Amino acid sequence: MADLTQQNVSGAHAEETRRDFLILTATAVGAVGVAATIWPFIASLNPARDTLALATTEVDLAPVQVGQRLTVAWRGKPVFIDHRTPEEIKTAEDVNISDLRDPQPDSARVKKPEWLVIIGVCTHLGCIPLGQKTGDDRGPYGGWFCPCHGSIYDTSGRIRQGPAPANLVVPPYEFTGDTMIKIG
């Protein structure tokens, strides 16, 4: 490179421009080639097709009593299903939305008010909050409590206290019957 630069100063102008052009284009093609070679290696780390295929879970809600909570697995993650009591629905609906860290009305988080379906993974660092089993600490808002770093969720799964930045995620699901849902 040092030689080339020196030639640039003393040599004929037209020739150096062509050489510079060749160096530039050759380097550019080389860079594209390297990128194209690296791409399959990086892309191989994405979720594979068999992993993507495990995408839906069907749940029969009929045996779940009012006030009972059920955990099912969807894509390897726990999904919390809560058959909410009328009081729980009322507290969830009566919250002043502007007080929330991640403002969402309860109606935007449920398809039928008595059934709350949420992914049971804390939005802070991915622990599974307590509150599904009887006797679990549900936190002061009667929803869920994450033991790892102390995030507290309400009866709509919305973040109320602690480090988590967002509400518990509502997975895509639909009612396929009165008491049947398909998640995913």
Place this chain on the structure above:
Amino acid sequence: MAQTSLGATSRIIRWIDHRLPFVAMLQRELYDYPTPRNLSYWWNFGSLSGIMLVVMIVTGIFLAMQYTPHADLAFDSVERIMRDVDWGWMLRYAHMNGASMFFALVYIHLFRGLYYGSYKQPRELLWILGVIILILMIMTAFMGYVLPWGQMSYWAATVITNLFSAIPLIGQSIVTFLWGGFTVGNPTLNRFYALHYLLPFVILAVVLLHLIALHRFGSNNPLGIDKRGPQDTLPFHPYFTIKDLFGLAVFLLIYSFFVFYAPNFLGSSDNYIPANPMQTPNHIVPEWYLLPYYAILRSVPNKLLGVILAFGSIFLMFLVPWLDTSPVRSARFRPVYKWVFWLLVIDVIALGWVGANPPEGLVVTVGQIATLYYFVHFLILFPVIGKLERPRPLPASIAAAVLQSGGGTGLGAAGAPVAKP
């Protein structure tokens, strides 16, 4: 080229050395290598760390011959190593506790560098390579911890990979990419295993660069002044080979105590429960050597900021050579820094205590104060003390200081008066 005393012993070695000057290099770098005569035992921890890296690689390779990297089989394969494989328990306990020992050695090595200003001109790159080694070690240790696929393995993997979900917009996609799925699972375990095997050899390469940079100017020393001539140094062999070997013997006693008498003292018993993706253990705690970072992460109520500060606490180390504005290396001649250094030691221990306990009441307050102090220490105290402090006069030379303090050997620790032999 000067004839080497090692090479002179054999015609074959001379023949080889003429074509590949390997023995000459050993002669120069491990035999004659002029080393400050006043090095204290605090200078043992570099070579000890290097030896520990070799121990980890050797035990690790033999464990890999018995381990099965599959989410359904990993836990049982580790139990098989513990129960059925001849000496498998020893290999695993040596590897497990070896990680703790490795970090203990490296942390002492790092604090020694901070006390004696070993990062200052002209050793900035030496220091930066050391910080890179530390970061690689943390990554390697974390991925290794996941391999037994116990409860702590699984949830450590979940929590740590989720740190990246704090990145705005693309965070969740990055986490899915890291996992190779929608949760930590078999693809995650497989890639962690591959990387856990790879990274130690990357560390080995950086250690080599660390040594090249070290031997460019030679070791710093407790006085922090440059060596000026032969009167300030001793040949590395036999003076420091024997000193390093003695230190190694003492270290091995401590290491062996843990391996043979308290092998699970430093670990978490929850990791002997197989991984359960549907249940988080009630208290998630990382290994002790990561507790201070974990405490910083938890002390900040904002997720993104907590992640930035936890990573920042390590990356800050890269800037230390430029944050410290004092021209004097050794804290022995810095009347203010000498004390402030110990505040940092106390601060880091406090952060470790905070990280080990559930975040309630006093723990939260201490955590927030200690986190604040950590950053104030490096970003404010370092530059300000360097500017305002009046250092004590430096000795004329290493030899002068050593001879004046009465010790003829120059090996007395901390320059304390040593009786003449």
